[in-house]
Amino acid sequence: MADFNTQIQQSQQQVSEAQAQIEAITSRIETARAKMKAGESDIDIENASLDDVHAHTDLMNANIAELIMGLDDVTAGFSKEFDEMRSKTGWETFVGIFSKGKSEAMRQERMREASVQDKLQDLISKSDVIVQLLEGQLTVLNEQKTKVSGNLEGTLDEREMVVGELETLKAEIQGMDPKIIELENKISVEQDAAARTKLESELARLNEQYNEMVQQEQVKIAKSQTLERYIEKGKTWVDSLQNQAATQMVLINKLQTDTKQRVVLYDALTSSLKTAQQQDVAHQINEIGVETDQKAQTAMAAIGSATNQRMAEMMEKHEDHMVFAREVLEAKAKSDERFARRFEKIVEKHDKNLYGG
Structure with missing residues (x-):
C-alpha cells in the first residue's frame, strides 16, 4: 500500500497546484474586468495559462484514475x-x-x-481520503465558476448597452450624410457671397459634428471589441471549469459507489467467516458421541427452537442484504461505465498493461 500512499500524496500536491492555477486565472479575469471599469481597453487573458491548467488537470485526474483502478485491483x-x-x-x-x-x-x-478485513477497511479509508480531495477540488471549481459567471453577466449587460449606443450613433451618422450633401449642393450653386459664407459655416459645424460622432463610433467599436474579447475568454474559462467539475463528479461517483461495494464485501466476508467457524463447531459437536439425559434433550430442543427462530430471522435479513447488494452492484456498473467513457485511454492502458509505451 506504500505506492497508494505515495500516489495519494502526489494527487494532493497536484490538486493544490491546480487550485492555485485556477484561482490565478480567475483573478486575472477579475483584474481585466476592473481595468475595463477604469476605462482601460488593453485587456489580455493569456491562452497559454489556460492550456497549462488543462494539462496539469489532465495529469492530476489521470493519476487519480490510476489510483482508483489500483484500488479496484486490490479489492478484486x-x-x-x-x-x-x-x-x-x-x-x-x-x-x-x-x-x-x-x-x-x-x-x-x-x-x-x-x-x-483490515486491508479492506484500509481501502475504504483511502477511498474516503481521495473523495475528500476530489470534493475539495469540486468546491473550488464551483466557487471560481460562480465568480467568473457573475463577472460575465455584468459584462454581457454592459456590451449590450454599448452595442445599442453604437447602433444609435451609426443611425445618427447616416442621417447626417443627406444634410451634408444637401448643403454642399447648395454651396456649389449659391451666387451670393454672404449666403454662401453662411452655408459654408453651417457645413463646417455639421462636418465637425460628423467627425466627432465618427470618433465616438470608433471608441464605441473599440470598447465593444474589448468587451467581446473579455466575454469570449470568460466563456472559455467557465466552460473549462464546468468540464473539470463534470470530471470530478464522475470520479467522486465512481469512488463512492466502490466504497459502498467494499462495505458490502466487508459484511459478506465477516458473515462468511463466522458461518464457516459455526459450521466447524457444529461438525465437531455432531461428532461427539455423548449420551444425553432427558434434561439435556429438553435443553437441546429449546436451543434448536431458538436456533430455528434465529435462522429464520437471518434468512429474512439475508434477503434485505441481497437486495441492497444487488442495488449497489447495479449502481457500480453504471458508475464504471461513466468512468470508462471519461477515462477510456487510461482504462485501456491499465487493462492491457501498456505502461511506459
Whole structure:
C-alpha cells in the first residue's frame, strides 16, 4: 500500500497546484474586468495559462484514475485471498491426517490472524481520503465558476448597452450624410457671397459634428471589441471549469459507489467467516458421541427452537442484504461505465498493461 500512499500524496500536491492555477486565472479575469471599469481597453487573458491548467488537470485526474483502478485491483484480489482463508492449506490437510483437532486449531489460528478485513477497511479509508480531495477540488471549481459567471453577466449587460449606443450613433451618422450633401449642393450653386459664407459655416459645424460622432463610433467599436474579447475568454474559462467539475463528479461517483461495494464485501466476508467457524463447531459437536439425559434433550430442543427462530430471522435479513447488494452492484456498473467513457485511454492502458509505451 506504500505506492497508494505515495500516489495519494502526489494527487494532493497536484490538486493544490491546480487550485492555485485556477484561482490565478480567475483573478486575472477579475483584474481585466476592473481595468475595463477604469476605462482601460488593453485587456489580455493569456491562452497559454489556460492550456497549462488543462494539462496539469489532465495529469492530476489521470493519476487519480490510476489510483482508483489500483484500488479496484486490490479489492478484486480479496476474493482469492478469502477463498484461501476458508479452505485448509496443504500443511493443515497433512497435519489433519494425524490430528484433526490440531489441523482445525491451525486453520482457526490462521483465520484469526488474517488481515483481509483490515486491508479492506484500509481501502475504504483511502477511498474516503481521495473523495475528500476530489470534493475539495469540486468546491473550488464551483466557487471560481460562480465568480467568473457573475463577472460575465455584468459584462454581457454592459456590451449590450454599448452595442445599442453604437447602433444609435451609426443611425445618427447616416442621417447626417443627406444634410451634408444637401448643403454642399447648395454651396456649389449659391451666387451670393454672404449666403454662401453662411452655408459654408453651417457645413463646417455639421462636418465637425460628423467627425466627432465618427470618433465616438470608433471608441464605441473599440470598447465593444474589448468587451467581446473579455466575454469570449470568460466563456472559455467557465466552460473549462464546468468540464473539470463534470470530471470530478464522475470520479467522486465512481469512488463512492466502490466504497459502498467494499462495505458490502466487508459484511459478506465477516458473515462468511463466522458461518464457516459455526459450521466447524457444529461438525465437531455432531461428532461427539455423548449420551444425553432427558434434561439435556429438553435443553437441546429449546436451543434448536431458538436456533430455528434465529435462522429464520437471518434468512429474512439475508434477503434485505441481497437486495441492497444487488442495488449497489447495479449502481457500480453504471458508475464504471461513466468512468470508462471519461477515462477510456487510461482504462485501456491499465487493462492491457501498456505502461511506459
